[in-house]
Amino acid sequence: MTQSNVIQDVTETLARLGVRAERFSNGSLPARSPISGEIVARVPECTVQQASEAIEKAHLAFMAWRAVPAPKRGELVRLLGEELRAAREDLGRLVTLEAGKILSEGQGEVQEMIDICDYAVGLSRQLCGLTIASERPDHRLMENWHPLGVVGVISAFNFPVAVWSWNAALALVCGNPVVWKPSEKTPLTAIAVQTLFERAAAKFGGVPEGLSTLLIGGRAVGEVLVDHPRVPLVSATGSTQMGRTVAPKLAARFARSILELGGNNGAIVAPTADMNLALRAIAFGAMGTAGQRCTSLRRLFVHTAVYEDCVARLKKVYDSVAIGDPRRQDVLIGPLVDKQSYQTMQQSLEQAVAIGGKVLGGTRVQPELGDDAYYVRPALVEVNSQDDVVRRETFAPILYVMRYENLQDAIHLHNEVPQGLSSCIFTNDLREAEYFLSALGSDCGIANVNIGPSGAEIGGAFGGEKETGGGREAGSDCWKGYMRRATNTINYGTRLPLAQGVKFDI
Numbered sequence: 463m464t465q466s467n468v469i470q471d472v473t474e475t476l477a478r479l480g481v482r483a484e485r486f487s488n489g490s491l492p493a494r495s496p497i498s499g500e501i502v503a504r505v506p507e508c509t510v511q512q513a514s515e516a517i518e519k520a521h522l523a524f525m526a527w528r529a530v531p532a533p534k535r536g537e538l539v540r541l542l543g544e545e546l547r548a549a550r551e552d553l554g555r556l557v558t559l560e561a562g563k564i565l566s567e568g569q570g571e572v573q574e575m576i577d578i579c580d581y582a583v584g585l586s587r588q589l590c591g592l593t594i595a596s597e598r599p600d601h602r603l604m605e606n607w608h609p610l611g612v613v614g615v616i617s618a619f620n621f622p623v624a625v626w627s628w629n630a631a632l633a634l635v636c637g638n639p640v641v642w643k644p645s646e647k648t649p650l651t652a653i654a655v656q657t658l659f660e661r662a663a664a665k666f667g668g669v670p671e672g673l674s675t676l677l678i679g680g681r682a683v684g685e686v687l688v689d690h691p692r693v694p695l696v697s698a699t700g701s702t703q704m705g706r707t708v709a710p711k712l713a714a715r716f717a718r719s720i721l722e723l724g725g726n727n728g729a730i731v732a733p734t735a736d737m738n739l740a741l742r743a744i745a746f747g748a749m750g751t752a753g754q755r756c757t758s759l760r761r762l763f764v765h766t767a768v769y770e771d772c773v774a775r776l777k778k779v780y781d782s783v784a785i786g787d788p789r790r791q792d793v794l795i796g797p798l799v800d801k802q803s804y805q806t807m808q809q810s811l812e813q814a815v816a817i818g819g820k821v822l823g824g825t826r827v828q829p830e831l832g833d834d835a836y837y838v839r840p841a842l843v844e845v846n847s848q849d850d851v852v853r854r855e856t857f858a859p860i861l862y863v864m865r866y867e868n869l870q871d872a873i874h875l876h877n878e879v880p881q882g883l884s885s886c887i888f889t890n891d892l893r894e895a896e897y898f899l900s901a902l903g904s905d906c907g908i909a910n911v912n913i914g915p916s917g918a919e920i921g922g923a924f925g926g927e928k929e930t931g932g933g934r935e936a937g938s939d940c941w942k943g944y945m946r947r948a949t950n951t952i953n954y955g956t957r958l959p960l961a962q963g964v965k966f967d968i
């Protein structure tokens with residue numbers, strides 16, 4: 463039987479990455495490519511029992527790994543970064559094949575992994591605590607950051623490899639093993655990453671068994687990770703609905719959580735905006751990755767003075783953007799991940815029409831690429847008000863456009879949604895820009911000026927407020943979330959002065 467070109471591409475890419483065939487053959491979990499909608503591999507799943515045992519093993523790895531000096535732990539992450547550099551093209555291609563992103567975005571995701579590895583290597587020599595002035599004579603007050611324990615990572619299909627690396631690179635240098643439950647929609651990229659990790663670990667000269675573990679499976683396996691007492695931190699990326707299930711379970715056992723949930727990201731286009739720049743940013747933000755980033759642009763507030771011009775030019779872009787097989791160099795928009803995603807998009811568009819929205823695009827295109835492949839023309843929807851459908855995150859390329867006259871009103875509307883991930887303003891007016899970034903401006907975890915809401919660099923803290931979950935990953939001081947802080951007071955004198963001047967002489 464002749465294999466389809468997608469299946470062959472997957473098989474060859476996995477082989478170049480050095481993934482052994484038994485890891486993706488004859489298993490119970492079908493791996494599908496959104497490019498053609500075909501089943502491209504069958505991945506063995508782990509049972510609930512195996513998941514639990516793997517976590518126990520990871521805990522044993524923790525007992526050993528925490529004693530390895532942090533800069534030495536950094537060496538492992540450096541080697542992982544080297545493997546990723548060498549595999550950038552192939553792993554990026556696998557991301558394209560399994561998640562449907564265009565090639566440059568697939569490779570960009572791997573670049574993000576390399577970046578966070580570099581960052582973590584530097585960090586491994588900078589896990590610094592403070593020394594604080596003590597109120598007592600002959601005393602030193604300081605803090606020490608210690609490894610925390612097994613870190614659970616739950617990731618989504620849309621960033622099938624980068625999200626793991628933001629957590630894993632930091633967790634590993636911080637002295638923690640990682641147990642990863644990837645999305646059931648993207649098991650192959652996860653297996654490839656685990657293979658690269660194993661190669662780095664071998665070059666390192668061996669690491670404790672269970673330092674990085676992959677749990678392929680469904681919800682039940684994810685639940686083991688969330689409920690297991692040996693897992694003090696779970697970093698979970700996905701829908702707000704998933705967060706609502708996971709957060710109370712973690713809270714009930716006093717485990718920590720880093721939650722990266724839904725976004726409903728907005729942009730304001732002010733009268734002084736550089737329109738050419740703004741249009742490019744809006745196009746990438748709203749249509750890029752077929753609207754399937756948690757940072758995708760979903761709401762646009764355009765000042766009346768520039769509304770007609772901005773919307774007319776956007777319509778041209780929406781009409782002409784190249785949609786198709788994401789492996790093609792000229793294509794900018796790949797497929798939606800699956801049928802459910804397509805149906806959810808259609809439902810939202812129907813609701814938008816019902817409230818008087820004017821919809822451009824949103825229709826299925828390129829049906830010849832596969833019966834179960836869902837390519838859509840991105841939708842631009844002019845609405846008069848921010849109704850329920852606009853306030854909700856639809857994980858698809860729908861951009862709702864609204865008009866505003868006064869910046870305060872626009873910011874008010876912008877913040878008047880349950881989510882709080884990313885936001886931006888296009889303006890050349892310094893006062894407007896600063897106001898947007900101030901405490902009275904955007905209420906999001908990310909607020910940008912003259913840059914779209916998506917495509918954040920790893921150097922900053924990534925995450926958002928409200929229903930986005932409040933977690934922060936990647937740069938800045940996010941590493942502290944993966945360690946436990948010990949406050950130490952040392953008395954190097956011969957007396958025992960008590961704090962707050964308390965007297966207790968026996």
Ligand code: UN1
Pocket residue numbers: 620621699754755756757915916917918919
């Ligand atoms: C996500 O969509 O889950 O800022 C994360 C961005 C990327 C990360 C997106 N660096 O768009």
